[in-house]
Amino acid sequence: MRRYGVADTTFSRVDMGRIAMRTIEREDPEGEIVRYTVPGIKDLPVAAKRLLEEGCDGAITLGWVGRTTLDKYSYLAASVGLIAVQLLTSRHVVDVTVHEDEADDPEELVRIAEDRAEKHARNLVLLVRDGGGALAPFAGKGLRQGYGHAGPLD
Amino acid sequence: MRRYGVADTTFSRVDMGRIAMRTIEREDPEGEIVRYTVPGIKDLPVAAKRLLEEGCDGAITLGWVGRTTLDKYSYLAASVGLIAVQLLTSRHVVDVTVHEDEADDPEELVRIAEDRAEKHARNLVLLVRDGGGALAPFAGKGLRQGYGHAGPLD
Amino acid sequence: MRRYGVADTTFSRVDMGRIAMRTIEREDPEGEIVRYTVPGIKDLPVAAKRLLEEGCDGAITLGWVGRTTLDKYSYLAASVGLIAVQLLTSRHVVDVTVHEDEADDPEELVRIAEDRAEKHARNLVLLVRDGGGALAPFAGKGLRQGYGHAGPLD
Amino acid sequence: MRRYGVADTTFSRVDMGRIAMRTIEREDPEGEIVRYTVPGIKDLPVAAKRLLEEGCDGAITLGWVGRTTLDKYSYLAASVGLIAVQLLTSRHVVDVTVHEDEADDPEELVRIAEDRAEKHARNLVLLVRDGGGALAPFAGKGLRQGYGHAGPLD
Amino acid sequence: MRRYGVADTTFSRVDMGRIAMRTIEREDPEGEIVRYTVPGIKDLPVAAKRLLEEGCDGAITLGWVGRTTLDKYSYLAASVGLIAVQLLTSRHVVDVTVHEDEADDPEELVRIAEDRAEKHARNLVLLVRDGGGALAPFAGKGLRQGYGHAGPLD
Numbered sequence: 162m163r164r165y166g167v168a169d170t171t172f173s174r175v176d177m178g179r180i181a182m183r184t185i186e187r188e189d190p191e192g193e194i195v196r197y198t199v200p201g202i203k204d205l206p207v208a209a210k211r212l213l214e215e216g217c218d219g220a221i222t223l224g225w226v227g228r229t230t231l232d233k234y235s236y237l238a239a240s241v242g243l244i245a246v247q248l249l250t251s252r253h254v255v256d257v258t259v260h261e262d263e264a265d266d267p268e269e270l271v272r273i274a275e276d277r278a279e280k281h282a283r284n285l286v287l288l289v290r291d292g293g294g295a296l297a298p299f300a301g302k303g304l305r306q307g308y309g310h311a312g313p314l315d
Numbered sequence: 316m317r318r319y320g321v322a323d324t325t326f327s328r329v330d331m332g333r334i335a336m337r338t339i340e341r342e343d344p345e346g347e348i349v350r351y352t353v354p355g356i357k358d359l360p361v362a363a364k365r366l367l368e369e370g371c372d373g374a375i376t377l378g379w380v381g382r383t384t385l386d387k388y389s390y391l392a393a394s395v396g397l398i399a400v401q402l403l404t405s406r407h408v409v410d411v412t413v414h415e416d417e418a419d420d421p422e423e424l425v426r427i428a429e430d431r432a433e434k435h436a437r438n439l440v441l442l443v444r445d446g447g448g449a450l451a452p453f454a455g456k457g458l459r460q461g462y463g464h465a466g467p468l469d
Numbered sequence: 470m471r472r473y474g475v476a477d478t479t480f481s482r483v484d485m486g487r488i489a490m491r492t493i494e495r496e497d498p499e500g501e502i503v504r505y506t507v508p509g510i511k512d513l514p515v516a517a518k519r520l521l522e523e524g525c526d527g528a529i530t531l532g533w534v535g536r537t538t539l540d541k542y543s544y545l546a547a548s549v550g551l552i553a554v555q556l557l558t559s560r561h562v563v564d565v566t567v568h569e570d571e572a573d574d575p576e577e578l579v580r581i582a583e584d585r586a587e588k589h590a591r592n593l594v595l596l597v598r599d600g601g602g603a604l605a606p607f608a609g610k611g612l613r614q615g616y617g618h619a620g621p622l623d
Numbered sequence: 624m625r626r627y628g629v630a631d632t633t634f635s636r637v638d639m640g641r642i643a644m645r646t647i648e649r650e651d652p653e654g655e656i657v658r659y660t661v662p663g664i665k666d667l668p669v670a671a672k673r674l675l676e677e678g679c680d681g682a683i684t685l686g687w688v689g690r691t692t693l694d695k696y697s698y699l700a701a702s703v704g705l706i707a708v709q710l711l712t713s714r715h716v717v718d719v720t721v722h723e724d725e726a727d728d729p730e731e732l733v734r735i736a737e738d739r740a741e742k743h744a745r746n747l748v749l750l751v752r753d754g755g756g757a758l759a760p761f762a763g764k765g766l767r768q769g770y771g772h773a774g775p776l777d
Numbered sequence: 778m779r780r781y782g783v784a785d786t787t788f789s790r791v792d793m794g795r796i797a798m799r800t801i802e803r804e805d806p807e808g809e810i811v812r813y814t815v816p817g818i819k820d821l822p823v824a825a826k827r828l829l830e831e832g833c834d835g836a837i838t839l840g841w842v843g844r845t846t847l848d849k850y851s852y853l854a855a856s857v858g859l860i861a862v863q864l865l866t867s868r869h870v871v872d873v874t875v876h877e878d879e880a881d882d883p884e885e886l887v888r889i890a891e892d893r894a895e896k897h898a899r900n901l902v903l904l905v906r907d908g909g910g911a912l913a914p915f916a917g918k919g920l921r922q923g924y925g926h927a928g929p930l931d
Contacts, residue, residue, distance in 0.1 A: 168447075169454045169455065170454065170455075171450050171453040171454060171455075171456055171457075171458040172457070172458060172459070173454070173455045173457065174455065174456075174457035174465055174466070174467055174468040174469075175455050175467065175468055175469045176454055176455030176456075176467065176469060177455060178451075178454045178455065179454070179455070196447070196448065196451055196454075197447030197448075198447060198448070198449075198450040198451040198453070198454045199407075199442070199447070199450065200409065200435065200438045200450070200458070200460070203394060203397070203398060203410055204407065204409065206398050206401065206402060207398070207401035207402060207405065207406070207407055207408075208447060210401075210402055210405055211405055211447065212447075214405060230387065231387065231390070231414060233538065233539065233542060234387060234390060234391045234394065235394060236539070236542060237391065237542045237545065237546060238391060238394035238395045238398055239398070240511060240542065240543060240546035241395055241398070241546045241549055241550070242395070242398035242399070242401075242402065243511070244511060244514050244515070244546055244547070244549070244550035244553075245398075245399070245402055245550070245553070246402060247514065247515035247518075247550075248514060248515060248518055248550065248553055248554060248557065249402065251515065251518055251519055251522060252515070253507075253512065253515055254515075255508065255512065256511055260539060267468045270468060271468050271469045274469075275469075281508065284508045288507070293476075293504070293505030293506060293507070293516060293519065293520075294504065294505075294506070295506075296479050296506040296507065296508070297486075297504055297506040299479040299506070300477045300478065300479060300481070300484055300486050300487070300504075300506045301477065301478075301479075301481045301482065301483050301484030301485060301486065301487070302479055302482075302484075303479075303480070303481065303482040304479040304480060304508070305480070306508070311482055312482070313482055313483065313484065314482040314483055314575045314578060314579050315482075315483045315484060315579045315582075315583075322755075323762045323763065324762065324763075325758050325761040325762060325763075325764055325765075325766040326765070326766060326767070327762070327763045327765065328763065328764075328765040328773055328774070328775055328776040328777075329763050329775065329776055329777045330762055330763030330764075330775065330777060331763060332759075332762045332763065333762070333763070350755070350756065350759055350762075351755030351756075352755060352756070352757075352758040352759040352761070352762045353715075353750070353755070353758065354717065354743065354746045354758070354766070354768070357702060357705070357706060357718055358715065358717065360706050360709065360710060361706070361709035361710060361713065361714070361715055361716075362755060364709075364710055364713055365713055365755065366755075368713060384695065385695065385698070385722060388695060388698060388699045388702065389702060391699065392699060392702035392703045392706055393706070395703055395706070396703070396706035396707070396709075396710065399706075399707070399710055400710060403710065421776045422776075424776060425776050425777045428777075429777075541846065541847065541850060544847070544850060545850045545853065545854060548819060548850065548851060548854035549854045549857055549858070551819070552819060552822050552823070552854055552855070552857070552858035552861075553858070553861070555822060555823035555826075555858075556822060556823060556826055556858065556861055556862060556865065559823065559826055559827055559830060560823070561815075561820065561823055562823075563816065563820065564819055568847060589816065592816045596815070601784075601812070601813030601814060601815070601824060601827065601828075602812065602813075602814070603814075604787050604814040604815065604816070605794075605812055605814040607787040607814070608785045608786065608787060608789070608792055608794045608795070608812075608814045609785065609786075609787075609789045609790065609791050609792030609793060609794065609795070610787055610790075610792075611787075611788070611789065611790040612787040612788060612816070613788070614816070619790055620790070621790055621791065621792065622790040622791055622883045622884075622886060622887050623790075623791045623792060623887045623890075623891075630909075631916045631917065632916065632917075633912050633915040633916060633917075633918055633919075633920040634919070634920060634921070635916070635917045635919065636917065636918075636919035636927055636928070636929055636930040636931075637917050637929065637930055637931045638916055638917030638918075638929065638931060639917060640913075640916045640917065641916070641917070658909070658910065658913055658916075659909030659910075660909060660910070660911075660912040660913040660915070660916045661869075661904070661909070661912065662871065662897065662900045662912070662920070662922070665856060665859070665860060665872055666869065666871065668860050668863060668864060669860070669863035669864060669867065669868070669869055669870075670909060672863075672864055672867055673867055673909065674909075676867060692849065693849065693852070693876060696849060696852060696853045696856065697856060699853065700853060700856035700857045700860055701860070703857055703860070704857070704860035704861070704863075704864065707860075707861070707864055708864060711864065729930045730930075732930060733930050733931045736931075737931075
């Protein structure tokens, strides 16, 4: 049986963790899910590491980033940390990040967050359950999360 | 009994360490607190690591950042370092940072610093004492430290 | 027999993985190739690490980066991660990145992507099969991937 | 007996290493000092690591940074490296950096460099000899190195 | 007998590796030199690590960086990686980088590259053969590589 980690934040303005959990349940009904909620994105790397140490085969992190340059620096530090967690464990931590300046309209932000969380939760299941070949049919297809697919150019 | 580390700086213009200690004492009266004061934010990662090595179950760092681009680069380097400490120890180091350009009014800066230090000290107690499920009821609720809560969009 | 890893993304709008594989097959017909496809560039470091752990002697990663500052921060985090993978394994991971703002014309972007993927796949074979002396005759020659060679100035 | 490392550069336009050594001698007359001079700031992390490996209980690094964006990127990389040295050794490396654009007047730059080197050398002695509680009376006091103290806001 | 590593790129428009090798031969005629050529600066960290693993006592890397922001991000990632190599091995990797926007005139760029490669190759020999005290007489002297010395301010 596979075990999935879901790490999210209280800073986020959309409950993306719930969407990720619902998607994982639907895509892999036999999978087990462990949730870990932290204050903000800079707390996500250690949350993901702890989830993997507790036996999760992979994890999804769901972060929300404000509009200022400082928020972006925090995003950069968190991203470096999330990649480090993956290199330390050789397991996938798929990162969902929504930036508050991606849209002015709150409803549009909610839509982006939900679409991105759902699509990446599906990606996580494919990677964890089916391995690195599962996404090969979509390589170079210009897939997007949060928006409609851009599609291939060639 | 839980042990909490509090790392702060002489650079800071508000004694946030004192506020964090007072909050931890109130939230977890049986907890023990160890304080470690360093010159500036780039010294915080090793201070946090030493606190955790001395047996602290988690730590809070309280940094103050100036207005220039260079101050922001120092913030970025310190943030990467604080995340590294957490990955090396698998324990939480909740970071409170106040940026001097968050407000022009000194009184407003003091208010931001106090609110942020207090709320994050409470977060630390919840994470250390009650684990990664303690904050789950607040996931996606748009909580803020230093400001009023932004609230959920969905 | 040499084994080569090819890690690419579903975000990319050109199937650069296919081009890299075709080039490696042509340059080193006895080599074996393992492909690993992930959602985006921040997933490439762990994919490369897993390929090397599965016995690949070297790997090529093929990433596609959007136009925003945030995309560039993701590029920076992924680059730091890809270098870390190489330092952890002492093996080469040659990185091919195409930035969507390198050209406005889609055909030109495709051309850049194909040229860069092909030339760097050849570089990977030279480094893995023939070692660090194989490229010495071209040192300082101003070689470019994705564009025509700039040539030497001296 | 305590041993202090002093790492400085030939790039610097002020002999801050000399000032740091003089200050350490005055503040801890029984301490031993080892000096290590490198070309520029990117060489400081390994110099600090070697000093700590040779038995220094802590170190001070004295760097000088030019005016361009690239110089700032080098500062960022060096800062990340200096924090990494501290995390690898659990010992303090107090960093003194002077940026050439902090002042247009050369005399003012010299004054900044001397003040910063002297104050941080004193900080190093306090941290190494007396530990993380030695600076606690000054926590939140708005101390500055290179400039007059900003003072507390609360 | 000392062994020196020289890592350079095919991206560079000046054959700085040759200049570095010639300088090392002149400064330390008994030294042995191993050259390793890679495509670009992001490949230099693993090249340097491999050179050190093959027994080199220190290395010099010679990189060439384009004009765009992305090139600068690659420079930042490579710099972090080169510092990491030094911390992993406790040996010096002196980095020579020429940025294409340092001069508009190609002849001036060649002159910068040659001067910088030669001076830093000499620095490497001093550090490897004579240790961290060899450069102490020049500490704070405002030495420059690629340009004339700035000189001391004090």
